[in-house]
Amino acid sequence: xxxxxxxxxxxxxxxxxxxxxxxxxxxxxxxxxxxxxxxxxxxxxxxxxxxxxxxxxxxxxxxxxxxxxxxxxxxxxxxxxxxxxxxxxxxxxxxxxxxxxxxxxxxxxxxxxxxxxxxxxxxxxxxxxxxxxxxxxxxxxxxxxxxxxxxxxxxxxxxxxxxxxxxxxxxxxxxxxxxxxxxxxxxxxxxxxxxxxxxxxxxxxxxxxxxxxxx
Amino acid sequence: xxxxxxxxxxxxxxxxxxxxxxxxxxxxxxxxxxxxxxxxxxxxxxxxxxxxxxxxxxxxxxxxxxxxxxxxxxxxxxxxxxxxxxxxxxxxxxxxxxxxxxxxxxxxxxxxxxxxxxxxxxxxxxxxxxxxxxxxxxxxxxxxxxxxxxxxxxxxxxxxxxxxxxxxxxxxxxxxxxxxxxxxxxxxxxxxxxxxxxxxxxxxxxxxxxxxxxxxxxxxxxxxxxxxxxxxxxxxxxxxxxxxxxxxxxxxxxxxxxxxxxxxxxxxxxxxxxxxxxxxxxxxxxxxxxxxxxxxxxxxxxxxxxxxxxxxxxxxxxxxxxxxxxxxxxxxxxxxxxxxxxxxxxxxxxxxxxxxxxxxxxxxxxxxxxxxxxxxxxxxxxxxxxxxxxxxxxxxxxxxxxxxxxxxxxxxxxxxxxxxxxxxxxxxxxxxxxxxxxxxxxxxxxxxxxxxxxxxxxxxxxxxxxxxxxxxxxxxxxxxxxxxxxxxxxxxxxxxxxxxxxxxxxxxxxxxxxxxxxxxxxxxxxxxxxxxxxxxxxxxxxxxxxxxxxxxxxxxxxxxxxxxxxxxxxxxxxxxxxxxxxxxxxxxxxxxxxxxxxxxxxxxxxxxxxxxxxxx
Numbered sequence: 145x146x147x148x149x150x151x152x153x154x155x156x157x158x159x160x161x162x163x164x165x166x167x168x169x170x171x172x173x174x175x176x177x178x179x180x181x182x183x184x185x186x187x188x189x190x191x192x193x194x195x196x197x198x199x200x201x202x203x204x205x206x207x208x209x210x211x212x213x214x215x216x217x218x219x220x221x222x223x224x225x226x227x228x229x230x231x232x233x234x235x236x237x238x239x240x241x242x243x244x245x246x247x248x249x250x251x252x253x254x255x256x257x258x259x260x261x262x263x264x265x266x267x268x269x270x271x272x273x274x275x276x277x278x279x280x281x282x283x284x285x286x287x288x289x290x291x292x293x294x295x296x297x298x299x300x301x302x303x304x305x306x307x308x309x310x311x312x313x314x315x316x317x318x319x320x321x322x323x324x325x326x327x328x329x330x331x332x333x334x335x336x337x338x339x340x341x342x343x344x345x346x347x348x349x350x351x352x353x354x355x356x357x358x359x
Numbered sequence: 360x361x362x363x364x365x366x367x368x369x370x371x372x373x374x375x376x377x378x379x380x381x382x383x384x385x386x387x388x389x390x391x392x393x394x395x396x397x398x399x400x401x402x403x404x405x406x407x408x409x410x411x412x413x414x415x416x417x418x419x420x421x422x423x424x425x426x427x428x429x430x431x432x433x434x435x436x437x438x439x440x441x442x443x444x445x446x447x448x449x450x451x452x453x454x455x456x457x458x459x460x461x462x463x464x465x466x467x468x469x470x471x472x473x474x475x476x477x478x479x480x481x482x483x484x485x486x487x488x489x490x491x492x493x494x495x496x497x498x499x500x501x502x503x504x505x506x507x508x509x510x511x512x513x514x515x516x517x518x519x520x521x522x523x524x525x526x527x528x529x530x531x532x533x534x535x536x537x538x539x540x541x542x543x544x545x546x547x548x549x550x551x552x553x554x555x556x557x558x559x560x561x562x563x564x565x566x567x568x569x570x571x572x573x574x575x576x577x578x579x580x581x582x583x584x585x586x587x588x589x590x591x592x593x594x595x596x597x598x599x600x601x602x603x604x605x606x607x608x609x610x611x612x613x614x615x616x617x618x619x620x621x622x623x624x625x626x627x628x629x630x631x632x633x634x635x636x637x638x639x640x641x642x643x644x645x646x647x648x649x650x651x652x653x654x655x656x657x658x659x660x661x662x663x664x665x666x667x668x669x670x671x672x673x674x675x676x677x678x679x680x681x682x683x684x685x686x687x688x689x690x691x692x693x694x695x696x697x698x699x700x701x702x703x704x705x706x707x708x709x710x711x712x713x714x715x716x717x718x719x720x721x722x723x724x725x726x727x728x729x730x731x732x733x734x735x736x737x738x739x740x741x742x743x744x745x746x747x748x749x750x751x752x753x754x755x756x757x758x759x760x761x762x763x764x765x766x767x768x769x770x771x772x773x774x775x776x777x778x779x780x781x782x783x784x785x786x787x788x789x790x791x792x793x794x795x796x797x798x799x800x801x802x803x804x805x806x807x808x809x810x811x812x813x814x815x816x817x818x819x820x821x822x823x824x825x826x827x828x829x830x831x832x833x834x835x836x837x838x839x840x841x842x843x844x845x846x847x848x849x850x851x852x853x854x855x856x857x858x859x860x861x862x863x864x865x866x867x868x869x870x871x872x873x874x875x876x877x878x879x880x881x882x883x884x885x886x887x888x889x890x891x892x893x894x895x896x897x898x899x900x901x902x903x904x905x906x907x908x909x910x911x912x913x914x915x916x917x918x919x920x921x922x923x924x925x926x927x928x929x930x931x932x933x934x935x936x937x938x939x940x941x942x943x944x945x946x947x948x949x950x951x952x953x954x955x956x957x958x959x960x961x962x963x964x965x966x967x968x969x970x971x972x973x974x975x
Binding site (some may be wrong): 253 | 378379380381382384385386388389390392393394396397406408411412413
């Protein structure tokens with residue numbers, strides 16, 4: 145008798161579980177609240193744009209770009225119109241590189257890391273060519289990887305959009321920052337050197353890069 | 360994980376200066392330094408350091424935008440959430456001088472229904488009239504709601520100025536006119552005028568009273584007000600000159616405003632000592648339009664023009680000016696005065712008597728002048744409503760004058776002239792369709808300074824009512840016609856009196872009760888005097904309401920030197936004893952007329968002309 149009661153009880157519990165499962169399966173799904181995607185991007189403020197327009201202008205007719213830089217900064221173009229040559233990036237990926245231009249707050253850049261002045265700022269631009277690669281993948285080849293705590297934010301220049309990549313410091317004082325734009329198979333890479341934790345330095349360099357205009 | 364990236368940091372052994380060194384640094388060495396740091400610190404330390412730098416870099420000028428999945432599915436996307444949209448639109452709108460291809464046709468689905476009603480929160484401060492460009496398209500007023508425009512939205516507060524814009528507002532802060540009837544706005548408005556002169560633009564004066572002294576209008580400028588009684592330019596007390604001076608300027612338009620000369624506080628006599636205070640002084644100028652301007656209470660003239668050409672004065676109003684409403688002399692070419700109201704000017708002119716009202720006046724070398732559709736009231740004394748000519752010996756005559764469709768209402772039948780033609784060499788004059796009433800004489804061609812002579816006058820279709828006399832030409836004209844006029848003289852005086860008329864026709868005129876109630880020689884319908892020869896007087900109607908009264912003669916040839924006049928086909932009704940008076944030695948055969956109820960008992964014939972006839 146007790147066994148029967150036990151079997152019946154177990155059966156009832158089993159049935160209850162089955163019914164509950166069926167009901168749960170057949171009932172309307174709970175609506176998930178819409179997800180929002182946060183987009184962060186950087187652009188030069190209208191006030192800064194006015195100043196930047198008044199800066200001196202550099203045009204490169206080999207790589208077809210134009211850029212402004214502060215009137216008290218200096219440009220170094222001894223390799224600005226060199227042809228692209230092959231080099232090996234991370235993971236043995238091959239790309240081409242050339243057209244290097246530097247801007248600095250100093251009137252020469254004949255320094256090394258060890259003997260550069262205390263307030264030395266250096267912005268370097270290089271042109272790369274790499275086929276079948278998107279912007280983020282190319283940044284990884286330059287070392288901006290997840291493993292090194294890299295992250296990015298959209299960066300808007302005059303007539304194109306790229307990304308500003310941030311990684312760990314190159315030295316104890318300076319973060320590693322690059323702003324990269326892609327046009328077809330070409331990548332325009334700006335390295336923001338030695339900005340430290342000074343937002344004014346960052347503002348000037350971002351102002352220069354933000355004035356980039358591709359023809 | 361990080362061990363994978365742990366590599367030795369090596370300074371480049373062949374590091375070179377200048378670009379090559381730093382190119383290698385950024386391409387390779389910097390990355391190696393990162394890896395070295397990753398090896399040097401713990402993950403916690405790396406994250407802390409990374410967080411600090413990212414905070415700095417992201418903290419500057421970061422913009423955020425969000426797109427909700429739900430937005431995309433159901434409710435559309437606000438434009439502020441679409442990254443790059445603003446730049447795209449700006450580029451499309453501003454970046455090209457060619458027609459844009461940004462079209463609603465490119466929108467699909469829900470957005471294809473966009474019709475502008477979805478635009479909300481539009482800031483009026485962002486709307487610039489100066490940059491509004493309809494591009495030749497159609498602007499449908501039906502879609503424009505003006506319900507929210509308040510008094511502060513009037514033109515006087517809207518910024519309607521740019522350095523090269525089409526309209527300059529004198530109240531714009533760049534100029535700073537006040538227009539409150541008290542402040543001296545001379546400098547503000549003069550600066551606006553000068554700026555407009557540089558850019559060939561319009562100077563706009565919003566409603567207000569602007570106190571000024573002697574503004575100079577440069578070439579290629581439009582001076583635009585809001586109306587004759589809304590925008591008032593008033594001379595300051597003790598002003599130094601005219602309201603507006605257009606000296607040696609070309610292509611100027613002045614319209615929709617009032618010029619108040621404030622003569623009570625500047626000049627009251629209206630004589631030559633006050634000649635600096637005019638409403639508009641135009642000298643040596645060409646292509647000037649003065650339109651819908653009320654010129655009043657100026658010390659001297661409402662408008663004075665000297666040595667000018669191609670001037671149009673249209674739909675203006677002149678009143679209470681010290682001397683004349685419009686005055687031109689010493690070279691006035693190609694001028695049109697049309698649709699103006701003129702009354703009670705010359706009140707300040709001390710030489711003109713107690714109620715000295717004067718009229719429009721042109722003399723000395725006037726060519727191609729049209730005066731039409733004007734209403735001129737209240738001239739008195741010996742002043743004409745309109746005077747054109749050479750005025751005196753030594754000045755140059757005038758020609759090609761048309762005076763038509765004006766109404767001239769004098770002050771009383773005892774003074775004032777309608778139209779006065781003066782001076783020598785006056786030729787090619789048309790006077791037609793005018794109405795003369797309540798005035799001493801309708802048309803006068805007699806010169807106090809000399810003999811008014813001329814030729815090719817066409818005086819047709821005018822009406823003379825309640826005038827003491829109709830037409831008096833006392834100099835000598837030829838090759839002219841006086842046709843189709845109506846003289847309703849109401850027992851006051853003669854109809855036409857001409858001296859030295861030759862080679863002319865007086866025909867088709869109607870004379871009623873010309874002359875005085877008690878007939879007298881000299882108060883006839885038509886009087887020929889001096890040496891009037893070779894004229895035809897025909898088809899006229901001479902009508903008296905009562906036998907034995909009014910005009911003595913239908914035609915009175917009142918000089919023995921008249922000759923060769925052909926008087927025929929006229930109709931005489933209830934005339935006095937003699938119907939024509941012939942004193943000249945007319946050699947033409949007499950041709951009769953129609954005589955009804957005349958007072959003569961026999962047919963009189965003098966020198967071959969039937970002079971009277973008994974009623975049938």
